[in-house]
Amino acid sequence: MKDYPSIPNIDSVSARQMIKILKGTWAGSDKIDGSTIRAEWTQREKFYKFGTSHHLIDRTSPLFGEAVDLIEKDFAEKLGIQFEMDHVKRAVVYFEFFGPHSFAGSHIDEPHKVLLIDLSIYDKGFVSPITLFKLEKLVPSARALCGGPVTQELIDQIKNRTLPKMTFEGVVFKRGEGTSREWFKCKSRDWLEKLRVVCGPDKEKFQRLR
Numbered sequence: 001m002k003d004y005p006s007i008p009n010i011d012s013v014s015a016r017q018m019i020k021i022l023k024g025t026w027a028g029s030d031k032i033d034g035s036t037i038r039a040e041w042t043q044r045e046k047f048y049k050f051g052t053s054h055h056l057i058d059r060t061s062p063l064f065g066e067a068v069d070l071i072e073k074d075f076a077e078k079l080g081i082q083f084e085m086d087h088v089k090r091a092v093v094y095f096e097f098f099g100p101h102s103f104a105g106s107h108i109d110e111p112h113k114v115l116l117i118d119l120s121i122y123d124k125g126f127v128s129p130i131t132l133f134k135l136e137k138l139v140p141s142a143r144a145l146c147g148g149p150v151t152q153e154l155i156d157q158i159k160n161r162t163l164p165k166m167t168f169e170g171v172v173f174k175r176g177e178g179t180s181r182e183w184f185k186c187k188s189r190d191w192l193e194k195l196r197v198v199c200g201p202d203k204e205k206f207q208r209l210r
Helices: 015-021 065-074 076-085 129-136 152-159 189-199 203-209
Strands: 026-031 035-042 046-051 090-098 113-121 144-148 170-175 182-187
Touching: 026 129, 035 065, 035 076, 046 065, 046 076, 065 076, 065 090, 065 113, 113 129, 129 144, 129 170, 152 182, 182 189, 189 203
Parallel strands: none
Antiparallel strands: 026 144, 026 170, 035 046, 035 090, 090 113, 170 182
């Protein structure tokens, strides 16, 4: 099952990458503060394989087993119908699993939710942001927040948490599809400061989670 890529933070990209980011247009969606869940779908077996970023899970797995039930309940039927209509034979759907008190991949024993964040079709690769935004109308998904050029004003809005409808963590930007797909993320200063407090003197952990 295809892993979800590690998305670079705008504060850690090179000058050359930054020049590239500032050219062209991007689609930005809300960065949900949770854990990535992968679910593989085939035309024959439907949703049959589930995993976190690091290991496979099923509905009996501690904590993340809840995500399997949520995907089956809220996504399986509608996405399955859409995949059949689009003649998709095999795909991996990526979700964010989170609760009211989730932070930086840590969760407590409380009710959780699942939102769709991305989709990769096996013979085509990752779909375009336009396709993702269409799915937002079909199933619970990370909210689309902005589209167009990335400007310093937009970056400042995200870091200062003044971008309308943005939640706490930040924004993920995507453009292109298949092998041309590009990503980067921009996080709020408040979220980064909370992470700094949680990590304390462990600078390696802070860099890994930021």
